[in-house]
Amino acid sequence: MTEHSLWRFSRALHHALQERQTDQLEAVLDDNIDWAIYGPIDMFAFFGARHGKRPVIEVVRQITDVVRLHRFDRESLLLGEDSAASLMRYSLTSAGAGTPISVRVAQFAQFEGGRLTSLRAVIDTFDLVEQTLGREIHLPKIA
Amino acid sequence: MTEHSLWRFSRALHHALQERQTDQLEAVLDDNIDWAIYGPIDMFAFFGARHGKRPVIEVVRQITDVVRLHRFDRESLLLGEDSAASLMRYSLTSAGAGTPISVRVAQFAQFEGGRLTSLRAVIDTFDLVEQTLGREIHLPKIA
Numbered sequence: 001m002t003e004h005s006l007w008r009f010s011r012a013l014h015h016a017l018q019e020r021q022t023d024q025l026e027a028v029l030d031d032n033i034d035w036a037i038y039g040p041i042d043m044f045a046f047f048g049a050r051h052g053k054r055p056v057i058e059v060v061r062q063i064t065d066v067v068r069l070h071r072f073d074r075e076s077l078l079l080g081e082d083s084a085a086s087l088m089r090y091s092l093t094s095a096g097a098g099t100p101i102s103v104r105v106a107q108f109a110q111f112e113g114g115r116l117t118s119l120r121a122v123i124d125t126f127d128l129v130e131q132t133l134g135r136e137i138h139l140p141k142i143a
Numbered sequence: 144m145t146e147h148s149l150w151r152f153s154r155a156l157h158h159a160l161q162e163r164q165t166d167q168l169e170a171v172l173d174d175n176i177d178w179a180i181y182g183p184i185d186m187f188a189f190f191g192a193r194h195g196k197r198p199v200i201e202v203v204r205q206i207t208d209v210v211r212l213h214r215f216d217r218e219s220l221l222l223g224e225d226s227a228a229s230l231m232r233y234s235l236t237s238a239g240a241g242t243p244i245s246v247r248v249a250q251f252a253q254f255e256g257g258r259l260t261s262l263r264a265v266i267d268t269f270d271l272v273e274q275t276l277g278r279e280i281h282l283p284k285i286a
């Protein structure tokens with residue numbers, strides 16, 4: 001039984017985030033990949049949409065400039081024939097001060113011929129912003 | 144072919160969010176449902192974890208007190224035998240001022256005997272907070 005394409009992509013992504021090596025990732029990304037991580041681009045320029053392999057590799061390098069991946073837990077997983085959805089929990093540290101950051105990320109991936117053609121990632125970004133700032137943002141109670 | 148459990152839950156949830164009727168939802172939730180929508184509970188008390196049908200119905204009622212669902216788009220979908228992952232885009236209006244709010248939600252659902260036993264939802268919460276406040280929160284540029 002052939003290994004699902006998710007695992008090769010997952011190994012390549014985590015290798016990039018742990019070792020700052022993007023060579024495996026380059027081999028897994030489709031040339032016309034459609035990519036988006038939703039979040040505040042004012043704080044982190046690597047959020048937002050990208051099209052094509054070079055811009056995506058650049059995004060991953062920008063992420064590795066800021067955080068280092070320590071461990072990940074896959075809390076939910078669904079595999080389709082050429083698609084996958086994962087609920088991940090990443091334990092990171094900031095590259096500068098070494099501050100621990102824990103973030104939950106929902107990932108929706110599509111593959112063609114073993115290569116990643118689409119990725120959508122949703123993050124609990126308010127929590128991420130507060131952890132990055134190292135302080136709480138005061139919010140009014142709405143409900 | 145039997146309909147996937149997701150569709151009955153999805154209809155019941157959207158009926159609740161559009162019509163403020165939770166009777167269909169009550170019939171779809173497992174008594175011991177494990178539920179979590181990750182987000183800032185200081186602003187919205189309906190965020191966070193709940194266990195059991197009554198607390199979940201209460202959460203949904205709290206949501207319907209604050210927003211009304213206008214439309215939804217399912218941007219990604221994966222179905223397992225007794226599970227589902229969806230990337231949804233909801234168009235809401237605040238129940239008070241009628242302010243339009245657009246929010247992307249990643250949902251991971253598990254079912255047993257046609258009933259929802261687990262739901263995990265991840266939202267781009269920083270964007271949701273800014274839309275709710277009606278103004279931008281200034282962020283330092285980190286990367």
